[in-house]
Amino acid sequence: MKLNDRGLLIVISGPSGVGKGTVRKALFEMKNHDLIYSVSMTTRPPRPGEVDGVDYYFVTKEEFLKRISEGKFLEWAEFVGNYYGTPLDKVEEQLDLGKEVVLEIEVEGALQVRQKAKDAVFIFIVPPGKKALYDRLIKRGTDSPEMIKKRMEKADREFILAHKYDYIVVNDDVNNAADRIMAIIRAEHARTERTIHAYMKMLKED
Amino acid sequence: MKLNDRGLLIVISGPSGVGKGTVRKALFEMKNHDLIYSVSMTTRPPRPGEVDGVDYYFVTKEEFLKRISEGKFLEWAEFVGNYYGTPLDKVEEQLDLGKEVVLEIEVEGALQVRQKAKDAVFIFIVPPGKKALYDRLIKRGTDSPEMIKKRMEKADREFILAHKYDYIVVNDDVNNAADRIMAIIRAEHARTERTIHAYMKMLKED
Numbered sequence: 450m451k452l453n454d455r456g457l458l459i460v461i462s463g464p465s466g467v468g469k470g471t472v473r474k475a476l477f478e479m480k481n482h483d484l485i486y487s488v489s490m491t492t493r494p495p496r497p498g499e500v501d502g503v504d505y506y507f508v509t510k511e512e513f514l515k516r517i518s519e520g521k522f523l524e525w526a527e528f529v530g531n532y533y534g535t536p537l538d539k540v541e542e543q544l545d546l547g548k549e550v551v552l553e554i555e556v557e558g559a560l561q562v563r564q565k566a567k568d569a570v571f572i573f574i575v576p577p578g579k580k581a582l583y584d585r586l587i588k589r590g591t592d593s594p595e596m597i598k599k600r601m602e603k604a605d606r607e608f609i610l611a612h613k614y615d616y617i618v619v620n621d622d623v624n625n626a627a628d629r630i631m632a633i634i635r636a637e638h639a640r641t642e643r644t645i646h647a648y649m650k651m652l653k654e655d
Numbered sequence: 656m657k658l659n660d661r662g663l664l665i666v667i668s669g670p671s672g673v674g675k676g677t678v679r680k681a682l683f684e685m686k687n688h689d690l691i692y693s694v695s696m697t698t699r700p701p702r703p704g705e706v707d708g709v710d711y712y713f714v715t716k717e718e719f720l721k722r723i724s725e726g727k728f729l730e731w732a733e734f735v736g737n738y739y740g741t742p743l744d745k746v747e748e749q750l751d752l753g754k755e756v757v758l759e760i761e762v763e764g765a766l767q768v769r770q771k772a773k774d775a776v777f778i779f780i781v782p783p784g785k786k787a788l789y790d791r792l793i794k795r796g797t798d799s800p801e802m803i804k805k806r807m808e809k810a811d812r813e814f815i816l817a818h819k820y821d822y823i824v825v826n827d828d829v830n831n832a833a834d835r836i837m838a839i840i841r842a843e844h845a846r847t848e849r850t851i852h853a854y855m856k857m858l859k860e861d
Contacts, residue, residue, distance in 0.1 A: 452825060573847070578857055608858055616845040617854055619658060629845055636842035639822040639835055641779070648823055651784055652814055 452644035452651070456483065456544040457637055458566050459551045461630070462559035463574030464604035466586045468620050472574055473553045475627035482631070485548045487540055490516070493531035506536060524554065524561035537565065549634055556607045563613065570637050572630060573614035577621040579604070658850035658857070662689065662750040663843055664772050665757045667836070668765035669780030670810035672792045674826050678780055679759045681833035688837070691754045693746055696722070699737035712742060730760065730767035743771065755840055762813045769819065776843050778836060779820035783827040785810075 461476075463469050477484055490506040492513045501507050508516075513532045516522060525534030535552060543550050552562065562569060576582035582604055586597045611617055616633055620626045637643065669675050683690055696712040698719045707713050714722075719738045722728060731740030741758060749756050758768065768775060782788035788810055792803045817823055822839055826832045843849065 452823060572845075575854065611854055612847060612851055614847055616842070617658060617847050617850040618845050629841060632838040632841035633845060635835060635838035636822070639778075639824050639839060641818060641820055641823055644823040645818055648781065648817055 452647040453638060454547050456546070456548040456550060457634060458540060458544060458562075458569035459484075459549055459630070459634060460559050460562050460566075460569050460571045461551060461553045461574060462556050462572070462614070463620075464556065464576070464582065464607040465600050466582055466589070466604065467574050467576050468585065468623065469553050469574050471623050472618075472620055472626045472630070473551060475623045476551070476630055479627060479631055482634075483547060483549050484551050484634075485543060487535055487543075487550050487552050489533055490522075490536045490539075491531060491533045493533075506539070520565075523552070523565050524558040526558065535562070556610055560610070560613065568643070570616070570633065571614040572616045572618055572633065573611050574618055574620050574626065575608070575611065577619055579608075581621075658853040659844060660753050662752070662754040662756060663840060664746060664750060664768075664775035665690075665755055665836070665840060666765050666768050666772075666775050666777045667757060667759045667780060668762050668778070668820070669826075670762065670782070670788065670813040671806050672788055672795070672810065673780050673782050674791065674829065675759050675780050677829050678824075678826055678832045678836070679757060681829045682757070682836055685833060685837055688840075689753060689755050690757050690840075691749055693741055693749075693756050693758050695739055696728075696742045696745075697737060697739045699739075712745070726771075729758070729771050730764040732764065741768070762816055766816070766819065774849070776822070776839065777820040778822045778824055778839065779817045780824055780826050780832065781814070781817065783825055785814075787827075 461469055461473055477486070488502065488506060490508055490513065492508060492510045495501065495505070495507050499505065510532065513534070516534070516536070517525060521537050522534040523537050523540060525532060540550050554562070559571065563571065576585065583597070583601060586592055586600055592600065618626050618629050667675055667679055683692070694708065694710070694712060696714055696719065698714060698716045701707065701711070701713050705711065716738065719740070722740070722742070723731060727743050728740040729743050729746060731738060746756050760768070765777065769777065782791065789803070789807060792798055792806055798806065824832050824835050
């Protein structure tokens with residue numbers, strides 16, 4: 450029995466190359482969960498086959514800028530002339546339905562979310578060491594040596610932001626990491642600050 | 656990979672009659688855990704078959720009182736002329752070995768532990784409602800109507816102490832409650848305040 454029926458906003462972040470996407474995928478492949486992945490909003494035109502509300506919410510630049518000015522994004526960024534953001538109202542709708550909304554975002558975006566969503570759960574995925582991160586980037590084989598050097602420098606700046614998160618999860622093994630995140634979600638639902646109101650209400654009504 | 660190898664002190668408490676003992680038993684019957692049950696110290700003489708260090712640590716009254724004056728108990732109480740307490744040093748030894756030490760104690764004792772062990776995890780077990788607690792006491796059949804009335808009054812005073820705990824777990828189903836406690840233990844090991852030092856050390860050494 451869950452005392453609070455509302456879903457949690459789960460922010461999964463961590464240094465570039467740590468394997469956030471793989472951990473998130475393993476998480477969604479687990480059984481018995483109410484996780485959904487947050488759908489981003491963008492001003493970029495849909496590609497063939499992309500469905501509005503599924504792949505992205507497609508909006509005009511005017512609409513996007515209006516939403517920014519109204520504070521309607523959990524986080525947003527501009528990337529090669531297009532805007533991308535996480536729409537606050539859509540996330541709230543899903544949370545009210547009891548869904549656990551997962552955001553897998555870069556460290557910069559996560560710190561923006563922190564400002565807007567105080568009760569979200571912030572999870573920082575880290576490699577089992579700097580060398581492990583370096584080895585993973587080499588093994589992935591998608592980056593030039595120059596790019597790998599840049600990523601490692603960026604990771605160095607991001608590592609020290611760990612203290613801004615609620616949890617630090619080591620991605621030594623992707624299933625272990627996903628398991629631990631699932632435990633965090635279960636545990637967070639029982640945290641006193643999330644349950645005390647429902648609990649007091651239950652006592653009164655009984 | 657756990658960033659912190661130290662065990663956690665888990666304090667399981669809740670109103671009288673809520674089924675703390677049953678939940679704790681279900682917890683220990685789960686697989687793959689490092690849980691141990693804290694052994695109490697007492698001045699009461701051993702009963703036939705009781706083993707020192709297993710059932711209790713048996714000590715003299717002088718030794719017990721000396722330990723109280725030295726602040727060497729996480730909590731202690733006197734009960735019909737004998738003293739009972741949780742020895743701090745024994746608990747610390749086990750935590751250092753990576754054991755998760757479980758204390759299943761009354762609300763009063765738990766609040767004493769809160770003073771001494773700031774980093775312990777405090778879990779408040781609650782019934783799915785007042786009526787459910789009443790029904791359980793009746794069904795248990797060990798208490799007189801007068802005693803049940805007293806227990807319900809005590810529970811009323813204890814219910815409102817829920818906010819002093821880190822987690823509120825509803826004992827609607829004993830295995831659900833045990834599962835949730837196990838998730839809490841896993842999650843707590845990843846909490847930033849418990850992992851940040853080990854994580855920073857790992858980065859430096861790498």
